[in-house]
Amino acid sequence: MNPHIDWRNTFPKIVACILAAPALIVPLLTDNPATLSTMILSGIWAVVAMGFTLILWTGQFSLGQAAFMAIGGYTSGILSARLGWPFWPSFLTAGLVSGAVACAVGAVVLRVGGFYFSIITLALGEIVRIIAMQWQSVTRGTRGLVAYPPEAISLGFIKIDFEATPVPYYYFMIVLVAVTGLIYWRIGKSRLGGTFFSVAINPMLAEHQGIHLMKFRVMAFTVAGVFTGLAGSFYAHFLQAVTPYMLGIPESIQVMIMSIVGGVSSLVAGPIIGSVVLYNLSQFLQRAGSDLQTSGFVLEGIQPLVFGGAVVCILLFLPRGSGLIDLWTRFWKRVYKEVDFYELPEDLEEETNTH
Amino acid sequence: MLIGIWVDGLVQSCIYTTMAFGMVLVFSILGILNWAHGQFYMLGAMVLWSVVMLAGFPFGVGLLFSALLIGVLGMLVEKFIIDRVNVPSASGALYVTAVTIALQLFFVGGASMLWGRLEKGLGMVMPGILSLGGVNISHQKIAVIIFTLVVMAVMYFVLGHTRTGLAIRAAAQRPDAAMLYGVHVGRIKTLVMGIGCAMAALAGCFMAPIYPVSPFMGGIPMIMSLLAIVIGGIGSLTGAIVGGVILGLLNSVIAYYLSYFSEVVLFALVILILLIRPQGLFGVPVK
Numbered sequence: 001m002n003p004h005i006d007w008r009n010t011f012p013k014i015v016a017c018i019l020a021a022p023a024l025i026v027p028l029l030t031d032n033p034a035t036l037s038t039m040i041l042s043g044i045w046a047v048v049a050m051g052f053t054l055i056l057w058t059g060q061f062s063l064g065q066a067a068f069m070a071i072g073g074y075t076s077g078i079l080s081a082r083l084g085w086p087f088w089p090s091f092l093t094a095g096l097v098s099g100a101v102a103c104a105v106g107a108v109v110l111r112v113g114g115f116y117f118s119i120i121t122l123a124l125g126e127i128v129r130i131i132a133m134q135w136q137s138v139t140r141g142t143r144g145l146v147a148y149p150p151e152a153i154s155l156g157f158i159k160i161d162f163e164a165t166p167v168p169y170y171y172f173m174i175v176l177v178a179v180t181g182l183i184y185w186r187i188g189k190s191r192l193g194g195t196f197f198s199v200a201i202n203p204m205l206a207e208h209q210g211i212h213l214m215k216f217r218v219m220a221f222t223v224a225g226v227f228t229g230l231a232g233s234f235y236a237h238f239l240q241a242v243t244p245y246m247l248g249i250p251e252s253i254q255v256m257i258m259s260i261v262g263g264v265s266s267l268v269a270g271p272i273i274g275s276v277v278l279y280n281l282s283q284f285l286q287r288a289g290s291d292l293q294t295s296g297f298v299l300e301g302i303q304p305l306v307f308g309g310a311v312v313c314i315l316l317f318l319p320r321g322s323g324l325i326d327l328w329t330r331f332w333k334r335v336y337k338e339v340d341f342y343e344l345p346e347d348l349e350e351e352t353n354t355h
Numbered sequence: 356m357l358i359g360i361w362v363d364g365l366v367q368s369c370i371y372t373t374m375a376f377g378m379v380l381v382f383s384i385l386g387i388l389n390w391a392h393g394q395f396y397m398l399g400a401m402v403l404w405s406v407v408m409l410a411g412f413p414f415g416v417g418l419l420f421s422a423l424l425i426g427v428l429g430m431l432v433e434k435f436i437i438d439r440v441n442v443p444s445a446s447g448a449l450y451v452t453a454v455t456i457a458l459q460l461f462f463v464g465g466a467s468m469l470w471g472r473l474e475k476g477l478g479m480v481m482p483g484i485l486s487l488g489g490v491n492i493s494h495q496k497i498a499v500i501i502f503t504l505v506v507m508a509v510m511y512f513v514l515g516h517t518r519t520g521l522a523i524r525a526a527a528q529r530p531d532a533a534m535l536y537g538v539h540v541g542r543i544k545t546l547v548m549g550i551g552c553a554m555a556a557l558a559g560c561f562m563a564p565i566y567p568v569s570p571f572m573g574g575i576p577m578i579m580s581l582l583a584i585v586i587g588g589i590g591s592l593t594g595a596i597v598g599g600v601i602l603g604l605l606n607s608v609i610a611y612y613l614s615y616f617s618e619v620v621l622f623a624l625v626i627l628i629l630l631i632r633p634q635g636l637f638g639v640p641v642k
Contacts, residue, residue, distance in 0.1 A: 112630065115589055119582065120625075120626050120629060134619075257453055257456060260450065264449065301466070301472070303464065304463050304467075307460055307464070308459070308463075311454075311457035312457045315440055315457070
């Protein structure tokens with residue numbers, strides 16, 4: 001055995017991989033389209049929630065992530081339905097356009113920080129929606145655009161047909177989440193992630209260390225914009241439609257709640273856990289609600305009630321409101337009987353934040 | 356006709372102003388934005404509707420009861436949820452935001468379970484029309500404007516000329532120093548949250564006889580009052596009032612000329628104001 005491997009660090013990761021591995025073989029176990037599409041959509045929301053967390057790591061609170069999804073969705077919808085582009089180039093262009101918009105908007109808007117940034121991104125989301133609704137000649141207004149599914153890919157021995165079953169979409173989602181997660185994870189581990197964090201925790205100190213705040217804020221916003229745009233394009237092509245009502249303020253807020261409930265201390269795992277848990281919870285509640293309704297037992301509004309209550313309880317009863325991912329860290333601390341190091345950073349944080 | 360548009364705008368301004376005032380008050384003491392404020396507004400109107408239409412009490416009783424009940428609800432929310440989630444660290448504000456947004460869903464769901472999703476009307480409380488040289492204004496709208504002025508005057512009196520108001524202002528400026536002088540800041544926080552929510556409920560009650568009441572009516576006034584306090588400068592009470600008036604007037608006057616496009620103009624205007632003057636019209640710059 002190699003003595004240099006830090007098993008305390010490695011073992012939890014191996015367990016995490018083993019727990020995540022069944023995601024790869026889900027289509028073999030079930031071919032129920034409803035289950036698969038729920039999982040595909042929670043994967044899409046995971047990508048978007050990761051972008052939110054990345055922006056949060058620079059200390060900014062974006063409430064317009066759904067707007068970038070809408071930009072991505074509309075870009076690839078217009079390119080494929082209006083101009084007749086194939087799926088793949090329009091998918092990639094959607095990411096680029098969304099990233100370019102994020103860069104341009106961020107360069108102007110990130111000058112004002114904090115709450116103001118949240119409000120402006122909120123307003124941006126509304127503006128995108130209204131433009132999509134009113135610019136009839138390009139976006140077809142409220143009727144929306146049809147986003148065709150990707151063309152079938154022939155690999156010689158096997159033909160990947162996107163129209164017959166959701167299985168290809170499922171693997172596409174896995175690849176998208178994996179690539180995004182890998183890139184975000186590398187960013188988080190690298191010097192860049194540390195810089196982002198220092199910009200968030202103590203902007204004044206970071207500036208005095210020679211860190212150009214705006215540069216890193218715009219950078220994070222742009223990276224998040226690119227992947228959110230890709231996710232939006234995928235979302236549109238999976239649902240085969242893009243309308244102004246699909247992506248608005250409620251969706252942006254949903255992304256934010258997913259990211260926070262999952263835990264913002266981790267850039268990849270937290271958003272994934274949060275979006276999978278919450279999206280499935282909301283879908284389950286919706287289905288349970290309609291089941292109740294068909295059995296003649298009408299309970300209007302049970303879904304938002306339980307969903308909101310569950311989120312409040314999670315934030316209220318998790319230790320120090322640190323999200324679901326923290327349970328995992330705590331579990332391994334308990335296993336290794338380590339001291340709870342959480343006391344120290346909290347005190348330090350408190351010190352830096354008292355003005 | 357045009358004067359009617361301006362009066363409508365003024366009525367909307369009154370509602371936004373009352374809500375924005377409560378939000379700013381909560382923000383200045385608790386340091387958080389209460390994203391469920393619009394839902395307290397909705398609950399206020401719903402409670403009023405039940406008291407007036409189901410129990411048959413007069414409008415005034417319903418108004419007071421609703422403000423009191425929603426105020427107590429706000430206090431409970433502050434005491435048992437917000438105060439526990441709001442850890443003194445960078446992430447505290449984040450969790451409060453998430454919790455209040457979750458509460459928003461919770462209240463909407465609860466209200467649609469209790470009262471159903473359909474829109475309800477309260478009926479005219481003050482029938483009659485005031486004619487002023489060819490311009491007709493219903494008494495109802497005049498009453499809303501007068502009531503709002505009264506509420507504002509009372510709030511200014513309470514904040515400026517009573518011991519509680521002094522304690523609130525002290526806790527807003529320097530919580531530590533206020534604590535040293537014997538102000539129970541925790542209790543002040545709960546009280547202020549109660550006042551803020553009661554003001555939201557009052558705004559809902561003013562509005563209930565004019566517009567229909569439904570569980571989903573909180574969203575737009577919430578966003579509008581948020582924009583109002585951002586325009587006015589977060590933390591400035593005068594700013595909240597001015598922002599509310601500006602937004603209410605803009606909302607109805609621009610909508611008269613530009614119909615749907617008015618929202619783009621509205622949001623673009625807000626972004627422009629923030630880019631030129633990031634601290635808002637009446638705010639103090641923060642670094």
